[in-house]
Amino acid sequence: MKKHFLFFLVLSLLLTQFLAAQTVQEKIDSAAIVQIKDEGMNRSQVMEILSYLTDIYGPRLTGSPNYTKAADWARSKLATWGLHDAHLEAWGPFGRGWSLKRYYAHVVEPQVFPLLSYPRAWSPGTGGVKTTEAIYLDAKTDSALNTYSGKLKGKFVLLNEPREIKVHFEPEATREADSSLLKLANADMPQPRRRRFEPSPEEKARALVEFHKMELCHKEGALAILTIARGDGGNIFVGGASVPVHPDTPFSRRIGAYDPKAPKILPQITVAAEHYNRLVRMILKGHRVKLEINMDVDFMKADSSYNIIAEIPGTDLKDEVVMIGAHFDSWHGGTGATDNGTGSAVCMEAMRILKTLNFQPRRTIRIGLWGGEEQGLLGSRAHVKLHYGEREGSAFEPSGKITYKPVAEKFSVYFNNDNGTGKVRGVYMQGNEAARSIFRAWLKPFEQMGASTLTISNTGGTDHQAFDAIGLPGFQFI
Ligand SMILES: [Zn+2]
Structure with a gap:
């Protein structure tokens, strides 16, 4: 009995060490993160980007002339920074502008x-x-x-x-x-x-x-x-x-x-x-x-609307794609700042930082700014269908069977920025337990900035669901 106990003790110790080894296996390039933080915190352009998306081109209602103007501006900005293949990806038919x-x-x-x-x-x-x-x-x-x-x-x-109308005793945010x-x-x-x-x-x-x-x-x-x-x-x-x-x-x-x-x-x-x-x-x-x-x-006639796509090509693993994105469209009552100018500006700024620092990533890093999110994730769903695959049935009544295109195999992950984009506090893992140790390691350098929570929970209502719907890893930040 005692012998058995010792055996299990040793085994579990080994196992713990093995698991610990698994966790540290996620390689973190601390020097790169220091540079990213420095560029982002000391030479940020995110408010200037946001000002163009809102003050100048807001609101960005899907299919409207303003949306197209804003999309043109964002595309050319991404191209000016030196991103590869910055283009507008038409999808539709959408309907009327x-x-x-x-x-x-x-x-x-x-x-x-x-x-x-x-x-x-x-x-x-x-x-x-x-x-x-x-x-x-x-x-x-x-x-x-x-x-x-x-x-x-x-x-x-x-x-x-x-x-x-009830009196507000609680803070607004x-x-x-x-x-x-x-x-x-x-x-x-x-x-x-x-x-x-x-x-x-x-x-x-x-x-x-x-x-x-x-x-x-x-x-x-x-x-x-x-x-x-x-x-x-x-x-x-x-x-x-x-x-x-x-x-x-x-x-x-x-x-x-x-x-x-x-x-x-x-x-x-x-x-x-x-x-x-x-x-x-x-x-x-x-x-x-x-x-x-x-x-x-x-x-006006608006046969199609547009997603904005651009990338930093990878090196030895360039066929594998890491994607970040946000919905670019907004409602028309305001300038579309919180929903979702902020998410779009953050994604654009992330690409700018990576390009400015001239990193040579192994995998291709691609940005997708989506149209038609407010009308039912139309742009991101169209993008996923065009490039990666689709699930049988409509968005409202999805049935089981998924048909993949070959490149889906090489799709690593999609990260979405929406939901008002306050401070990032962590990641919703969308029921993907296997991602925990990876995110744990990635968030470590951002712990002091308040981003360390990992939840197995789902969050819904935005574009990561277009990826998640066909089983591609898609995540949204807390
Ligand atoms: Zn939104």
């Missing part, structure tokens, strides 16, 4: 004030300055909705219920605390997610009334639809115009307003929650509220 020519909105009765609001992307215009009454469509049931028949023609319709990072680090292996969220019968009934409200506005010929914005305290989240869709329509058959096949829709405007609530309160008190709105937009 859209840009805003003029917009303003005022409340003019019972008193005048500017209405904090934005047009929703791919919304049609109002056809000039329009001054007319605002109607609050106060209906939670179809029978309540019927009472509005014949009252909506040529009117601005407030579609949603008001929303209570926080760093991940040690406790939350520890929780991430201790997370269990991610479980496959339920295929789709199934709405409850009540939610279904509500969605149906919402659909009927939209239908009524269209049938009656309302002038425009006003919805309440997500966010408060000066934040207005604005996305694409909605195409009215029966709640039973499968997700794979729903289309965006940018799709040339989309049915004709009414002009749609998102109003700051505080102002929306005020309009509703005035109307409910029996006051006649009149708005003056001018919304002039331009639609």
Whole structure:
């Protein structure tokens, strides 16, 4: 017994040493990292890059003229730094391009004030300055909705219920605390997610009334639809115009307003929650509220949109590819700084640093800045399909079988930068336990900068999923 115990003790000691050896096997070029940090911290150009992507070329709505201008700028910048094969990679067809020519909105009765609001992307215009009454469509049931028949023609319709604005006692932004990072680090292996969220019968009934409200506005010929914005305290989240869709329509058959096949829709405007609530309160008190709105937009042909691709060729292992990337497209309400100018600027700066220091990497290092992320990872999915392979079925209903192109074999890894791109705190391993010791070693030199957490957890909603979907290692930073 004792002998056995000793044997196991020796064996486990050996094993520990073997595992330790495995861990240190990951070779870290400390001298290169010192140079990278020096270039990045002392001669950074990241804010200048970001300023061009936002102040000058923002916003970068997919398929819009601004997107193309920004993409041209980024491509030529990458080429100027000496990156190889800097080019725009067309994908598509995307759909219609859209840009805003003029917009303003005022409340003019019972008193005048500017209405904090934005047009929703791919919304049609109002056809000039329009001054007319605002109607609050106060209906939670179809029978309540019927009472509005014949009252909506040529009117601005407030579609949603008001929303209570809560006071903010918490800070607007926080760093991940040690406790939350520890929780991430201790997370269990991610479980496959339920295929789709199934709405409850009540939610279904509500969605149906919402659909009927939209239908009524269209049938009656309302002038425009006003919805309440997500966010408060000066934040207005604005996305694409909605195409009215029966709640039973499968997700794979729903289309965006940018799709040339989309049915004709009414002009749609998102109003700051505080102002929306005020309009509703005035109307409910029996006051006649009149708005003056001018919304002039331009639609253009956008058969394709573009990813921006460039690389630093490798040496002895040049067929193997390490890729970094971020989505380049943004929504149109702001300049597209946080989502995702920051991620794009960080990736461009990383390539600039590597090129400036003139490293000769063994593997090819490639950058991919994606279009169409906000419309469903369109650019990155197209890139993966074009170069590496595809999984049977649609993005919404993927089935099992993956067909790979030969180069997929040589694809090492993809690293994505999105999700607001705050300080990098570590890596989501996407259930890839085998990557742990590699990342552990890589992050060691960045521990003091706050990036040391490894979590087996998944994170979703952005372009690493396009790679992950066909089994290529794709990661997103914490
Ligand atoms: Zn994003």
